[in-house]
Amino acid sequence: MYIAAMPRAATTSDAFNAVAEPRRRAILNYLALQERPVGDIVASLGLEQPSVSKHLRVLRDVGLVHVRRDGRRMLYRTNAEAIRPLHEWTSSFERFWRHQLSRVKERAER
Amino acid sequence: MYIAAMPRAATTSDAFNAVAEPRRRAILNYLALQERPVGDIVASLGLEQPSVSKHLRVLRDVGLVHVRRDGRRMLYRTNAEAIRPLHEWTSSFERFWRHQLSRVKERAER
DNA sequence: TTGACATATTCCCATATCGGAATGTATATT
DNA sequence: AATATACATTCCGATATGGGAATATGTCAA
Numbered sequence: 001m002y003i004a005a006m007p008r009a010a011t012t013s014d015a016f017n018a019v020a021e022p023r024r025r026a027i028l029n030y031l032a033l034q035e036r037p038v039g040d041i042v043a044s045l046g047l048e049q050p051s052v053s054k055h056l057r058v059l060r061d062v063g064l065v066h067v068r069r070d071g072r073r074m075l076y077r078t079n080a081e082a083i084r085p086l087h088e089w090t091s092s093f094e095r096f097w098r099h100q101l102s103r104v105k106e107r108a109e110r
Numbered sequence: 111m112y113i114a115a116m117p118r119a120a121t122t123s124d125a126f127n128a129v130a131e132p133r134r135r136a137i138l139n140y141l142a143l144q145e146r147p148v149g150d151i152v153a154s155l156g157l158e159q160p161s162v163s164k165h166l167r168v169l170r171d172v173g174l175v176h177v178r179r180d181g182r183r184m185l186y187r188t189n190a191e192a193i194r195p196l197h198e199w200t201s202s203f204e205r206f207w208r209h210q211l212s213r214v215k216e217r218a219e220r
Numbered sequence: 221t222t223g224a225c226a227t228a229t230t231c232c233c234a235t236a237t238c239g240g241a242a243t244g245t246a247t248a249t250t
Numbered sequence: 251a252a253t254a255t256a257c258a259t260t261c262c263g264a265t266a267t268g269g270g271a272a273t274a275t276g277t278c279a280a
Contacts, residue, residue: 007233007234007235007236007237007266007267007268007269008118008121008131008235008236008237008266008267008268009130009131009132009236009267009268010235010236010237011118011236011237011238016129016130016132016135017130019126019130020119020126020127020130021118021119021237021238022119022126023238025126025199028203029202032202032203032206037256037257038256038257038258039255039256039257048239048240049256049257049258050239050240050241050242050257050258050259051238051239051240052257053257053258053259054238054239054258054259055238056257056258057258057259069246069247071247071248071256072246072247072248072255072256072257073247073255073256073257074256074257074258078203078206079210080203080204080206080207080209080210081207081210083200083203083207084200084207086196086200087197087200087201087203087204089135090193090194090196090197090200091197092139092142093138093142093188093190093193093197094190094197096142096188096190097190097191097193097194100189100190100191117236117237117238117239117263117264117265117266117267118236118237118238118265118266118267119237119238119266120265120266120267121266121267121268131267131268133268147226147227148226148227148228149225149226149227158269158270159226159227159228160227160228160229160269160270160271160272161268161269161270162227163227163228163229164228164229164268164269165268166227166228167228167229179276179277181226181277181278182225182226182227182276182277182278183225183226183227183277184226184227184228
């Protein structure tokens with residue numbers, strides 16, 4: 001019996017993996033303000049169309065964007081709600097960097 | 111002349127890539143409260159020692175943990191400051207999920 | 221010095237990329 | 251119907267994993 005190896009997790013396994021790619025973050029930033037067709041993303045970010053479509057596919061699979069068809073165009077928009085888990089995870093460290101900061105401040109004041 | 115391909119970015123390329131791995135997030139959570147030797151992480155998280163060392167190596171390379179030697183032990187601790195960029199990126203979407211939420215609320219109230 | 225203990229690194233391998241090029245699919249226009 | 255437009259998917263190749271096993275490195279103890 002063969003047991004599957006566990007290499008790096010799929011980019012579609014969760015929002016953390018999906019957002020690790022900088023171009024996908026750029027797309028999410030771009031689509032946060034309002035929905036846009038694929039062509040606009042291609043033009044604005046200067047990426048190849050197939051590349052953008054593939055990134056959008058990953059973002060869709062983890063729920064980071066929503067889509068709707070408009071004629072022959074596909075309008076994408078960021079689903080901010082799906083970014084919340086990341087925000088919450090990072091927030092749990094907020095008090096620590098506050099502490100570290102105040103310690104640095106104290107030292108500087110002495 | 112050969113131009114290097116650009117596959118998935120290295121886990122050590124930045125904090126976003128480093129925290130994409132769930133075991134590394136678990137390690138960061140564990141080391142947030144206080145510094146700990148590698149053996150404690152192994153025992154607490156139930157991972158193999160070489161695996162933990164390798165994850166710590168990645169976290170060190172992107173500055174997410176700091177280390178100091180204590181005899182034959184290595185004491186690691188989370189450097190919360192390095193998590194801030196992720197927090198700030200996710201925070202830029204906060205107002206959007208607030209909006210989405212209020213829209214959902216409005217609809218529910220009607 | 222010789223061991224024991226704690227941690228790090230290396231080697232191997234199956235897997236999941238990411239970009240580029242080519243091709244496929246759906247909708248609109250004439 | 252035929253063509254054009256807008257996207258999506260597939261195939262390819264180079265690369266970076268992540269776990270497991272084995273081994274190396276470094277420090278303390280007798």
